[in-house]
Amino acid sequence: MILAEGNLLQADVQALVNTVNTEGVMGKGIALQFKRAFPAMFKDYEREAKAGRIETGRVHVFDVGSLMGPRWIINFPTKQGWRQPSRLEWIRTGLDSLIEEIQRRGIQSIAVPPLGCGNGGLDWSEVFPLIKESFGRVPAVRVLVYPPRGAPDPETMPVRTARPSLTEGRAGLLGLMRRYIDAGLDEESVSLLEIQKLLYLLQEAGQPLRLSFIAHRYGPYADNLRHVLNKLEGHYLRGFGDGSVSPEKQLRLLPGASDEAQAIIQEHPEIQERFERVARLISGFETPFGMELLSTVHWVATRAATRAKSAAEAIRDVQAWNTRKASLMSPAHVQAAWERLEQQGWLNRA
Missing domain, CATH: 3.40.220.10 (Leucine Aminopeptidase, subunit E, domain 1)
Structure with missing residues (x-):
């Protein structure tokens, strides 16, 4: 043995x-x-x-x-x-x-x-x-x-499943990853936490992704995103590996994936418009902390059972979310996120 x-x-x-x-x-x-x-x-x-x-x-x-x-x-x-x-x-x-x-x-x-x-x-x-x-x-x-x-290492895990077709939703995921990577500082990967928040915002911008978000430790979280990533792993992206959902897990696009996604996106101007709306919102917030902050403040203002109607109420609700957010997200952080969301019309949804 x-x-x-x-x-x-x-x-x-x-x-x-x-x-x-x-x-x-x-x-x-x-x-x-x-x-x-x-x-x-x-x-x-x-x-x-x-x-x-x-x-x-x-x-x-x-x-x-x-x-x-x-x-x-x-x-x-x-x-x-x-x-x-x-x-x-x-x-x-x-x-x-x-x-x-x-x-x-x-x-x-x-x-x-x-x-x-x-x-x-x-x-x-x-x-x-x-x-x-x-x-x-x-x-x-x-x-x-x-x-x-x-x-x-996910790179050593063999994938022999049939290559899945790119739906609008899958193309949206890959395209948004590419946009986010391009806006970053020489990084060629995106953490799972950031992908969760990007897709939360894209869905809130009107893209029908059919992701079921709930309030979770790190903000809005959709467990059924796992199934999408499982299908794409080894064909369009790498890093999801064994399917565990550690927020720090890094995913990268495989060569040609973003080009295929972009070809589909160009056929649907409405997707491009939603991309641009998300891109404008997150400009300057392109870090795991920034994405968690924006999506958390958006959630307490638009999705929570008792919705925050002001920055002061948002500060209260974010601080009460859990001890982690209370220690990391200062009133000034929440105020800045609230102002960005409000200025760009993200707090007007019923």
């Missing part, structure tokens, strides 16, 4: 183990990486899950049918609902099923992730002894075990 580092999906083995739930969802973490790298496997897993044939304690094996790279993908259910935690008993029974499949198929080498750790919440110090004990039954098998060390 070898304790390995790096990207499990690049391991030179016959079989790769993927941790999954029983609901047919691969939305983040290593499962999302597998979904992008092996789309046919995901379709098979999704179909089996909908039929109720994916369950804890029993692995799901997909034959890739490839002479190069892994021959098998072994989906190992570590949890039931994708939001629910893992249980040690599911790791134990799942390992029994995994060893049976290894013996039945004559698998000689395999790569194993930290089963149930990470999003599953289990302790590696309890999981690793189970893995070690189970693979002791197949001593001839070459086993690469990847302890929990965080997600690999």
